[in-house]
Amino acid sequence: MTIFVQKIRILLRSGYLSELKVGSVEEFQGQEKLVIIVSTVRSSEENLFEDTRCVLGFLSNPKRFNVAITRAKALLIVVGNPHILLKCEILELLS
Numbered sequence: 257m258t259i260f261v262q263k264i265r266i267l268l269r270s271g272y273l274s275e276l277k278v279g280s281v282e283e284f285q286g287q288e289k290l291v292i293i294v295s296t297v298r299s300s301e302e303n304l305f306e307d308t309r310c311v312l313g314f315l316s317n318p319k320r321f322n323v324a325i326t327r328a329k330a331l332l333i334v335v336g337n338p339h340i341l342l343k344c345e346i347l348e349l350l351s
Contacts, residue, residue, distance in 0.1 A: 284327045292328035296336030
């Protein structure tokens with residue numbers, strides 16, 4: 257679990273949003289939720305070449321990406337930099 261995820265969990269527990277679940281893609285494997293919000297971590301065009309070359313992030317791994325987009329029962333929201341997401345080969349397969 258990343259420090260970022262830990263901080264989000266602490267903030268949610270301190271408010272009225274304690275029922276929300278925050279975690280990595282792997283934490284949702286085998287589970288379904290009514291609504292899933294996927295945040296894509298990579299958002300810098302300057303790092304796009306390096307990220308692609310080094311196969312970083314779950315968008316570059318078809319199995320992890322499949323888990324991320326198939327957990328929602330009713331609504332899937334993908335948040336990210338559209339300039340980066342448009343260059344993602346896996347997302348091209350969905351269109």
